[in-house]
Amino acid sequence: MKKAVCFIGGILLLSFIGLKVKKNIFTYPEYWPKPVYDIIKNPVTEEGFQLGRALFYDPILSKDNTISCASCHLQASGFTHIDHDLSHGIEGKIGTRNSLAIMNSAWSDSFMWDGGINHLEVQALAPLTSDVEMAETLENVVRKLDTIPFYKKMFYKAFQDSTITGQRVLLGFTQFTLMLNTYNSKYDKYIRKEVGGEFTAQEKNGLKLFRNNCASCHTEPLFATNKFKNNGLAVDTTLNDYGRMKITQNPKDSLRFKVPTLRNIQFTKPYMHDGRFETLQEVITHYTNGIQQSETLSEELKDPILFTHREKVDLLVFLRTLTDKEFLFDKRFSFPKALITQK
Ligand code: HEC
Ligand code: HEC
Known part of the structure; x- marks a missing residue:
C-alpha cells in the first residue's frame, strides 16, 4: 500500500514538474569552453x-x-x-x-x-x-x-x-x-576528424599561419576573445570612432574594439567596425602592409607580419573553411x- 502511494505521488510530482520545467534545447560541442551566459539558470526552450x-x-x-x-x-x-x-x-x-x-x-x-x-x-x-x-x-x-x-x-x-x-x-x-x-564548418569537421573535414595541404598551411599570427586574438574554437584590441586601423576622421574609450573614458582604450568572431567570415562582409574593407584580401593586406603604429596598438601587431603571396592565399583558403552552410541555411x-x- 505504502509503495503504491509513493508511486502515485511520484507520478503526480513528475507531471507537475513536467508542466513547469521545459526541455532545454541549447547544445554545443562538449570540447568547447563553458558559455559565459548561465544556461543552467536560464535554459532555452x-x-x-x-x-x-x-x-x-x-x-x-x-x-x-x-x-x-x-x-x-x-x-x-x-x-x-x-x-x-x-x-x-x-x-x-x-x-x-x-x-x-x-x-x-x-x-x-x-x-x-x-x-x-x-x-x-x-x-x-x-x-x-x-x-x-x-x-x-x-x-x-x-x-x-x-x-x-x-x-x-x-x-x-x-x-x-x-x-x-x-x-x-x-x-x-x-x-x-x-x-x-555555429560549429559545423569544415574546420570543425577537421578538428573532430569527421567526414567532410579533410584539409588540403593549402588549408593546413593556412591554419598554421593563422595560429602563428592571428589566433592570439581570434582564438579557437570561437575565433574571438572577450577583449578589446587596437588592430592598427587608420583613424577615420569623419566618424572619429575611438571604440572602447567611449565607454570607459580611459585613453588606454583609444581605438580598441571588440575582437569579432571570424566564423563564416567569407560571408560577413564588409569588414571592421566601419565596414571599410570589402574583401578578405584587403583585410589580409591590412595586417601585412597597413598596420598604423600608435600608443594603443596591440603588442601582437607591433612586429610586421610578413607573408609571401602564396601564404596570403593559403590563409585566405583557410578562412573559408570557417563557413558553416548548415548554420547559414538552417x-x-x-x-x-x-x-x-x-x-
Ligand atoms: C591584436 C589582436 C588581433 C590580431 C593579432 C588579429 N586581429 Fe583581426 N581583428 C582584431 C580586432 C580588434 C578587429 C576589429 C577591429 C575593428 O573593427 O576596429 C579585427 C577584425 C578582423 C576581421 C574583420 C571581422 C569583421 O567581422 O568585420 C578579420 C577578417 C580579421 N580581423 C582577420 C584577422 C587575421 C586574418 C589575422 C591574422 C593575420 C588577424 N585578424 C589578427 C584583432 C586582431
Ligand atoms: C539599423 C540596423 C540594425 C537593426 C535594426 C538591429 N541591429 Fe543589431 N546591430 C547593428 C549594429 C550597427 C551593431 C553594432 C553596434 C555597435 O557596435 O555600436 C549591432 C549589434 C548587435 C548585437 C551585438 C553582437 C555582438 O556580438 O556584440 C546583437 C546581439 C544585435 N545587434 C541584435 C539585434 C537585435 C535582437 C535587434 C532587434 C531588436 C537588432 N540587433 C536590430 C545594427 C542593427
Missing part, C-alpha cells in the same frame, strides 16, 4: 526560441513598422548586413557602425563594437530604442504586441502566462539569439512563416 524568432523578424517592433532586427542581421551572411558599410535603419537613417554578426553569443561577455552592453538580456533595448535603428520604446512595443492574439498565444506558450511585459520581450530576443550557434533560424499565416 523551444517555445521561448520560437517567440524570439517571431519578434526578430517582425517589423512591427519599429516605430513605423518597417524595420525588423533581420533588416540589419541577415541569416545568409551570419546575421549581419552585407550591402553597405554603415547600418541603415528607420527612414533610411544611417548609423555610425557596421552591423555585427550574431553568432555564438552565449560565449560573449559584452556586446557591440565598444562593449557598451554587458548583458545579452538587455542588448535588444539598444536597437529598439535607437533613433537611427528602430526608434521605438519598449512600452509601445508591449502595447502593440498586446493587441495581437498571435503574440498572446506565443507569450503564453513561452511563459505559461499571456501577459506581455518588456522584460519578457527582451527574454524572447535572448532565447532566439542564444540559439544562433530553416529553424529563417523567417517564420507563422508570421504571415497565423498573425
Whole structure:
C-alpha cells in the first residue's frame, strides 16, 4: 500500500514538474569552453526560441513598422548586413557602425563594437530604442504586441502566462539569439576528424599561419576573445570612432574594439567596425602592409607580419573553411512563416 502511494505521488510530482520545467534545447560541442551566459539558470526552450524568432523578424517592433532586427542581421551572411558599410535603419537613417554578426553569443561577455552592453538580456533595448535603428520604446512595443492574439498565444506558450511585459520581450530576443550557434564548418569537421573535414595541404598551411599570427586574438574554437584590441586601423576622421574609450573614458582604450568572431567570415562582409574593407584580401593586406603604429596598438601587431603571396592565399583558403552552410541555411533560424499565416 505504502509503495503504491509513493508511486502515485511520484507520478503526480513528475507531471507537475513536467508542466513547469521545459526541455532545454541549447547544445554545443562538449570540447568547447563553458558559455559565459548561465544556461543552467536560464535554459532555452523551444517555445521561448520560437517567440524570439517571431519578434526578430517582425517589423512591427519599429516605430513605423518597417524595420525588423533581420533588416540589419541577415541569416545568409551570419546575421549581419552585407550591402553597405554603415547600418541603415528607420527612414533610411544611417548609423555610425557596421552591423555585427550574431553568432555564438552565449560565449560573449559584452556586446557591440565598444562593449557598451554587458548583458545579452538587455542588448535588444539598444536597437529598439535607437533613433537611427528602430526608434521605438519598449512600452509601445508591449502595447502593440498586446493587441495581437498571435503574440498572446506565443507569450503564453513561452511563459505559461499571456501577459506581455518588456522584460519578457527582451527574454524572447535572448532565447532566439542564444540559439544562433555555429560549429559545423569544415574546420570543425577537421578538428573532430569527421567526414567532410579533410584539409588540403593549402588549408593546413593556412591554419598554421593563422595560429602563428592571428589566433592570439581570434582564438579557437570561437575565433574571438572577450577583449578589446587596437588592430592598427587608420583613424577615420569623419566618424572619429575611438571604440572602447567611449565607454570607459580611459585613453588606454583609444581605438580598441571588440575582437569579432571570424566564423563564416567569407560571408560577413564588409569588414571592421566601419565596414571599410570589402574583401578578405584587403583585410589580409591590412595586417601585412597597413598596420598604423600608435600608443594603443596591440603588442601582437607591433612586429610586421610578413607573408609571401602564396601564404596570403593559403590563409585566405583557410578562412573559408570557417563557413558553416548548415548554420547559414538552417530553416529553424529563417523567417517564420507563422508570421504571415497565423498573425
Ligand atoms: C539599423 C540596423 C540594425 C537593426 C535594426 C538591429 N541591429 Fe543589431 N546591430 C547593428 C549594429 C550597427 C551593431 C553594432 C553596434 C555597435 O557596435 O555600436 C549591432 C549589434 C548587435 C548585437 C551585438 C553582437 C555582438 O556580438 O556584440 C546583437 C546581439 C544585435 N545587434 C541584435 C539585434 C537585435 C535582437 C535587434 C532587434 C531588436 C537588432 N540587433 C536590430 C545594427 C542593427
Ligand atoms: C591584436 C589582436 C588581433 C590580431 C593579432 C588579429 N586581429 Fe583581426 N581583428 C582584431 C580586432 C580588434 C578587429 C576589429 C577591429 C575593428 O573593427 O576596429 C579585427 C577584425 C578582423 C576581421 C574583420 C571581422 C569583421 O567581422 O568585420 C578579420 C577578417 C580579421 N580581423 C582577420 C584577422 C587575421 C586574418 C589575422 C591574422 C593575420 C588577424 N585578424 C589578427 C584583432 C586582431
